[in-house]
Amino acid sequence: MEEIGSGPRIDDIERAALYRIMALRRDCRHFTPGPVLPDAQLGRLLHAAHQAPSVGLMQPWRFMRLSTPEWRARLAPLVEAERQATAQALGERAAEFLRLKVEGIRDCAELLAVILAPDDGTIFGRRSMPREMAWASAACAVQNLWLAARAENLGLGWVSMFDPDALARELSLPSGATPFGLLCLGPVPAFYEAPMLEQLGWRKRSPLHDILWDPSSAPTPSAS
DSSP states (O other): OOOOOOOOOOHHHHHHHHHHHHHHHOOOOOOOOOOOOOOOHHHHHHHHHOOOOOOGGGGEEEEEOOOHHHEEEEEEHHHHHHHHHHHHHGGGGGGHHHSSSSOOOOOOSSEEEEEOOOOOOOOOOTTSSSHHHHHHHHHHHHHHHHHHHHTTEEEEEOOOOOOOHHHHHTTTTOTOOEEEEEHHHHSSSSOOOHHHHTTTTTTOOOHHHHHHHOGGSOOOOOOO
C-alpha cells in the first residue's frame, strides 16, 4: 500500500491558539460601517472556507459576493419579512425577539451568500443520506470561514432569516441550487463577551454533560 505520510505536527502554541479562537468566535450582528475588505484578506478567508472537509470530497459550497449598496437594499427586505414572520410564530416572546438585532446586512464590510450547489451525484459517503451530507459539508465551509474571520479579528454573522425560494429567485440561482445563509463579515466595534443570545438572556448554552450520550453508562434493563 502506498505510504501517505504523517504530515506536519501541531505544537503546543498552535494548539492553544486554535482552541482560543474557537472559544472567542461569535455570531456577530453589530458591525462597524466602512469599506469592503482588501482583496488579499477576503481571499485568505475564502481560501480557508474552501479547505473545509466534505463528504466524498464533493465540495458543495458556493459563495456569492453581494457587498454593493444595491444588493444590500434588495436583500434586506427579504430578511425583514422573515423577521416579522418569526416574531409572529414566537407568540408571547414576539416583542422580546423584535428588540434583538438579528443581522448587519447594511453595515458589514462584506455581504456573502453561501449556496448549496446543484447535486453532482456523489455517492461516496452519502448514499443513505445524500441531502444531509451535502448540507453538513457546506456548513463545514462556513465554520472554517467563521474561525478564519475571528483569527483576522473580524466578525461574521450567519443570517438564516429569509425565504430560500425568494432568495434563490433574487440571486437567479440555477435549478437545484439552494441558498442557506447570508454572511455578514467585517470589522466590529467589539466582540461579545459571550454568545449574544446568551448574553441577553434569550437562551443558555447547554453544559457538556447534557450533550454527551454514553450508552455504556445507561442502566441495564431488568429481566422480566
